[in-house]
Amino acid sequence: MTRRLALFPDTTQIKMSPTGELLTIAGCDLTTLADRYGTPLYVYDRATLDVQLATYRAALSACYSGETEITYAGKAFLCTGIAQWAEQNGLWVDCTSVGELKTTEVAGVHREHVVVHGVNKSPIDLVTAVNQAGTLVVDNLTELEQLVPLWQQEKPFFPILWLRLRPGLTVDTHTYIQTGQDESKFGMNGEEILHAARLCQEHHLPLKGLHFHLGSHFRDLTPVGSALEKALNLLTEVGADNDWTLCPGGGLGVSYHEDDLPQPEIESYVRYIAENLVTGCQQRGLLFPRLHLEPGRSLVARAGVALYRVGAVKRSGNRRWVLLDGGMADNPRPALYGARYSALPVWQPRRAAAGPAWLAGPYCESGDILIEGLPLPQIQPGEIIAVPVSGAYQLSMSSNYNGARRPAVLWLEDGESHLIQVRETPQDVVRRDRRLWPIEQEGKPGAVGQQMPNFRFVKYHALGNDYLALNPSDVPGGLTPTQIRLVCDRHYGVGSDGILLGPFEDTECDFRLRLFNPDGTEFEKSGNGLRIFSRYLWDEGRVQEKPFTIGTPGGRVISSVHRGGRQVTVEMGVVSFDSRKIPVIGPLREVLNETLLIGGQELRYCAATVGNPHCVVLCDETTAQDAQRLGPLIEKDTRFPKRTNVQFMKVLDRRNIQIEIWERGTGYTLASGSSSCAAAAVAYRLQLCDAHIAVHMPGGQIDISISEDFTVSMTGSVSKVCEGVFFWEHLYPSP
Numbered sequence: 001m002t003r004r005l006a007l008f009p010d011t012t013q014i015k016m017s018p019t020g021e022l023l024t025i026a027g028c029d030l031t032t033l034a035d036r037y038g039t040p041l042y043v044y045d046r047a048t049l050d051v052q053l054a055t056y057r058a059a060l061s062a063c064y065s066g067e068t069e070i071t072y073a074g075k076a077f078l079c080t081g082i083a084q085w086a087e088q089n090g091l092w093v094d095c096t097s098v099g100e101l102k103t104t105e106v107a108g109v110h111r112e113h114v115v116v117h118g119v120n121k122s123p124i125d126l127v128t129a130v131n132q133a134g135t136l137v138v139d140n141l142t143e144l145e146q147l148v149p150l151w152q153q154e155k156p157f158f159p160i161l162w163l164r165l166r167p168g169l170t171v172d173t174h175t176y177i178q179t180g181q182d183e184s185k186f187g188m189n190g191e192e193i194l195h196a197a198r199l200c201q202e203h204h205l206p207l208k209g210l211h212f213h214l215g216s217h218f219r220d221l222t223p224v225g226s227a228l229e230k231a232l233n234l235l236t237e238v239g240a241d242n243d244w245t246l247c248p249g250g251g252l253g254v255s256y257h258e259d260d261l262p263q264p265e266i267e268s269y270v271r272y273i274a275e276n277l278v279t280g281c282q283q284r285g286l287l288f289p290r291l292h293l294e295p296g297r298s299l300v301a302r303a304g305v306a307l308y309r310v311g312a313v314k315r316s317g318n319r320r321w322v323l324l325d326g327g328m329a330d331n332p333r334p335a336l337y338g339a340r341y342s343a344l345p346v347w348q349p350r351r352a353a354a355g356p357a358w359l360a361g362p363y364c365e366s367g368d369i370l371i372e373g374l375p376l377p378q379i380q381p382g383e384i385i386a387v388p389v390s391g392a393y394q395l396s397m398s399s400n401y402n403g404a405r406r407p408a409v410l411w412l413e414d415g416e417s418h419l420i421q422v423r424e425t426p427q428d429v430v431r432r433d434r435r436l437w438p439i440e441q442e443g444k445p446g447a448v449g450q451q452m453p454n455f456r457f458v459k460y461h462a463l464g465n466d467y468l469a470l471n472p473s474d475v476p477g478g479l480t481p482t483q484i485r486l487v488c489d490r491h492y493g494v495g496s497d498g499i500l501l502g503p504f505e506d507t508e509c510d511f512r513l514r515l516f517n518p519d520g521t522e523f524e525k526s527g528n529g530l531r532i533f534s535r536y537l538w539d540e541g542r543v544q545e546k547p548f549t550i551g552t553p554g555g556r557v558i559s560s561v562h563r564g565g566r567q568v569t570v571e572m573g574v575v576s577f578d579s580r581k582i583p584v585i586g587p588l589r590e591v592l593n594e595t596l597l598i599g600g601q602e603l604r605y606c607a608a609t610v611g612n613p614h615c616v617v618l619c620d621e622t623t624a625q626d627a628q629r630l631g632p633l634i635e636k637d638t639r640f641p642k643r644t645n646v647q648f649m650k651v652l653d654r655r656n657i658q659i660e661i662w663e664r665g666t667g668y669t670l671a672s673g674s675s676s677c678a679a680a681a682v683a684y685r686l687q688l689c690d691a692h693i694a695v696h697m698p699g700g701q702i703d704i705s706i707s708e709d710f711t712v713s714m715t716g717s718v719s720k721v722c723e724g725v726f727f728w729e730h731l732y733p734s735p
């Protein structure tokens with residue numbers, strides 16, 4: 001069993017717990033992660049990724065004196081988080097389609113780091129690549145001909161071109177992943193390469209490199225040496241200078257099973273390539289080209305581990321079956337290539353083997369077997385099984401077979417786990433479907449066959465003001481007020497100060513948002529809600545650091561997210577004290593310093609709108625009791641026909657105010673963004689404060705800036721609390 005441990009990420013340890021020994025990665029207990037995020041679950045160990053990359057870099061600088069670069073072959077596994085890691089480490093990222101290009105865009109990968117591959121790029125792939133990539137690898141002459149007119153239109157931004165050579169050499173690997181042999185569909189033979197180079201010269205296309213990739217998951221390097229010879233001959237004929245790149249692709253294999261250990265050495269692979277290149281250049285009197293490697297599997301495979309929960313254990317014939325909750329849908333490699341994996345139980349991983357086990361998934365294929373005949377201890381239903389070397393070509397080739405929901409992915413670093421891909425929901429499985437015809441009784445929740453699907457929510461709080469963010473595609477048709485009341489109920493539902501439903505598409509802003517109070521009513525705008533929604537867009541990979549616009553029924557705001565999502569600035573628009581806009585009944589006026597007799601007290605107040613109505617009561621002291629006693633009376637006072645939010649404000653000094661808040665439809669709240677804006681604007685309008693004001697609330701502090709025309713922007717923190725799936729069962733009492 002201990003030999004198997006060598007297959008796992010570098011940070012893997014066996015730690016003692018009150019229930020026995022447990023497998024941990026990066027200091028994270030895998031059982032806890034499986035319980036929290038569900039299974040199948042994929043985890044990536046950052047430390048292992050870093051070490052693999054450092055090994056490549058060290059070997060390159062030790063063995064090659066020319067310039068070098070590394071591209072991460074995104075096809076091994078690409079998601080926004082991994083692309084961010086690649087960019088942070090100065091890697092280039094290889095993309096094959098507009099989908100992968102989107103991922104690099106969302107991750108903020110710089111254009112010059114994006115390389116586009118593809119054996120039959122569609123017109124949309126080509127145009128997107130021309131717009132977004134730094135380098136485009138031309139697969140064939142037809143593609144090159146299509147590029148000529150694009151080059152003529154887009155010259156200043158056109159990517160540089162490499163040509164993909166098919167060297168006519170076979171590497172020792174599964175035939176499905178050999179790509180350099182004569183009959184391969186990939187690339188051009190030597191003659192075609194020379195023809196393509198002439199075409200590029202004729203049209204002054206920016207040809208700067210030659211690329212080949214012989215295939216994936218090989219150990220014997222000899223064919224790579226022969227391919228380098230062929231490539232150098234071509235470079236000599238083309239007359240390449242030192243501004244040329246030679247890329248011998250990727251393909252170094254990894255060990256998936258303890259019988260295949262030790263792992264192939266990255267150092268030897270790089271040295272082999274570098275030495276052949278140096279000798280080949282010297283023999284031909286060629287200047288050293290830039291050496292560009294393109295590894296996928298050897299970088300990420302060992303960093304990834306798949307976790308499955310055992311459902312049943314049973315015998316059929318002589319076989320002991322350990323049935324898992326994942327299999328060929330998240331890892332098609334055993335079924336595709338006969339890949340041979342290994343595994344360890346997470347609890348008591350050093351238990352002695354009790355004979356061979358067949359580990360299979362839940363899918364309707366007899367070929368859905370992850371591991372055949374692996375010696376394993378006695379395994380109980382409910383145990384977690386960890387399959388190492390699961391980081392490459394598993395999730396990137398995963399499917400929704402049998403309606404499987406693709407797993408969540410965690411990034412493990414220094415004892416912390418970060419969710420970098422959420423598990424798909426049942427709603428995701430039908431997201432692309434369109435009904436042929438409407439089904440009866442649509443929109444009447446509770447009707448037979450009409451139950452709302454369970455939906456995913458993410459809960460956040462901004463200074464103690466908590467909202468649930470829901471994606472409209474998870475709740476088609478929206479929620480009724482009764483449903484909202486239930487979801488927001490702190491005893492019967494998830495509990496929250498409201499619901500943020502979005503993003504919807506909009507022609508006038510980047511995203512549109514609908515906001516709901518916990519009493520089910522829809523409202524116009526909320527500062528905390530908008531900051532939370534901005535953070536939600538960030539977490540879902542929909543926005544980056546540059547500002548974006550959100551449309552709400554209370555107007556459009558400009559938002560920007562900083563400090564890894566933890567802080568958000570929202571420009572809320574212009575505050576107005578105009579009685580018609582707020583609205584407040586009576587003659588048209590600015591509602592400043594008026595009096596209100598309520599609950600036996602005479603109060604001095606101002607009213608303002610930030611897209612929603614506010615009544616700011618000026619006080620010498622503010623107390624939660626006053627807010628709770630007087631807030632509901634003021635909210636419903638007849639002078640505010642749309643009801644109003646209420647703030648009880650004490651000015652502390654020219655830069656600080658303190659408020660207690662009563663929110664329309666919600667009640668007493670610990671903090672509110674739009675309330676802070678309204679109160680600060682009133683303090684500024686009455687010349688009690690300067691233009692930059694810290695608003696202190698029981699839930700925390702928000703910083704408000706006010707410009708001359710009373711445009712207010714606020715900056716404050718947002719925290720993600722949890723995410724989960726809301727089950728509708730209690731909304732549909734059983735018959």
Ligand SMILES: Cc1ncc(COP(=O)(O)O)c(C=O)c1O
Binds near residue numbers: 076217249296297
């Ligand atoms: C063009 C290209 N480059 C690089 C790779 C990465 O290969 P590997 O993941 O085996 O390193 C592939 C995968 O087959 C590929 O097609």
